[in-house]
Amino acid sequence: MPNQDMSTDPPIKLMRLADLSAYKQLRDGMLAAHPQAFTSDAATELKRDADSYRGRLSGGGDGANLFTLCAWAGPRMIGAISCEHEARIKVRHIAHIVGMMVSDEMHGQGVGRRLLERALTLLQGEPVLELVTLTVTSSNTRAVRLYEGCGFTRYGRLEGAIKLQDGQVLAKDLMSRRLR
Template sequence: MFPALATHSTVFARTLPPGLEIRLMRESDLKAYKALRDAMLARHEEAFTSDAAAERGREAASYRSRLSGAGHCLFTLLAWDGRQLLGALSAECDGRAKIRHIAHIVGMMVDEAAQGRGLGHALMQAALALLAQDEALQLVTLSVTRSNTPARRLYERCGFVRYGRLEGAIVLPDGRQLDKDLMVLRLRAPTPAA
């Protein structure tokens, strides 16, 4: 489905500061991915739909489904500085014919120590470039917690526009309800019906 997934493990290295690398997640990365994800969920419960307490008990191997090739139009990109994992982004699609033209960005995260270095933008651009290789894909969606202004602005800079809001989308352990902005980016014009 994605030729670059099979032939290139590193993408967009030329646009990153020296020492940084963005590549597809490998089996050997699962423990580092789980550690980053657990830390981000614990520190930013308002930014993620997943619950930190529930996810903490998951085994690293349970994230194998996020490896490229594990499912239809599914991959996870990781951003590394040497041996330190700084960020991640997953993309997925549904294989059903009527919605096969839509991809979803899920689980975007950049460690606080790496924020402000353009890593989130680089992860998103790498993901969009891989998704654009699939000529059947027309739309890419994501949701972002309404109060997460830096993330929302990043997505807007990448070309996403808000098309709706889901009020009370997540309920935090303390009972607060947070809204999610629903955003979309058009990769290409719709294919005319035959």
């Protein structure tokens, strides 16, 4: 891969309250265009208002959400990734990546990798965290390769994890990566 001028890469920033409408717009579009890639369904999520995503802000949802990172092309959000964890003592060392998405026109341009790498860097900065998990639709080979390339390994597969409206049933790979 040729060296890229990093100054031309879309900026990645922590999501703020003012970004919730852009986040909802990106999410609604991705859920509608790629129902097989997400556990959430477009029809249900479309009914939510932008403010309902406040829990995805840093520290949102009683601290369960560590952060959401967003990639931008000018004023338009083109990608996002959220990281969550639980406060329960026995599992507070585990973080979970959820809601990874990159707009279709940006696929293959490294936005997803940059979002994931930045998220992993932030997670490694949290002393209590030791492990990060995620799920990915098994047939989404591009995403599986991205996660494997960033050090994730599959520890299981949940057959029949997603059932689409058309009756199609899909498996989810369960993946994890050590942070330390």
